[in-house]
Amino acid sequence: xxxxxxxxxxxxxxxxxxxxxxxxxxxxxxxxxxxxxxxxxxxxxxxxxxxxxxxxxxxxxxxxxxxxxxxxxxxxxxxxxxxxxxxxxxxxxxxxxxxxxxxxxxxxxxxxxxxxxxx
Numbered sequence: 001x002x003x004x005x006x007x008x009x010x011x012x013x014x015x016x017x018x019x020x021x022x023x024x025x026x027x028x029x030x031x032x033x034x035x036x037x038x039x040x041x042x043x044x045x046x047x048x049x050x051x052x053x054x055x056x057x058x059x060x061x062x063x064x065x066x067x068x069x070x071x072x073x074x075x076x077x078x079x080x081x082x083x084x085x086x087x088x089x090x091x092x093x094x095x096x097x098x099x100x101x102x103x104x105x106x107x108x109x110x111x112x113x114x115x116x117x118x119x
Contacts, residue, residue: 013069022051029060064090069097
């Protein structure tokens with residue numbers, strides 16, 4: 001029988017993914033990451049995007065971010081969630097991860113190809 005993960009462990013995994021994503025966004029944008037910084041992983045239990053981005057960051061990285069670290073994926077439900085939290089003037093990004101696997105990104109396909117057309 002498979003051992004169930006505790007709620008506390010699940011939240012710790014979610015926090016780690018949010019923190020990792022926030023640090024990666026800070027690295028590519030050049031803005032600082034952390035509490036009360038322009039890039040900040042949202043504290044657990046708060047509503048809204050999983051990574052809080054201030055206005056100047058959104059000009060460089062115009063995305064609303066949702067992070068999910070789960071063993072069973074519910075992509076359609078997660079897309080609905082990130083779209084519900086989507087900030088005006090941004091596109092949505094969904095970061096998904098399973099244990100012992102690298103994170104992947106899900107985004108709108110047309111937006112993905114439009115990124116290349118702007119170059």
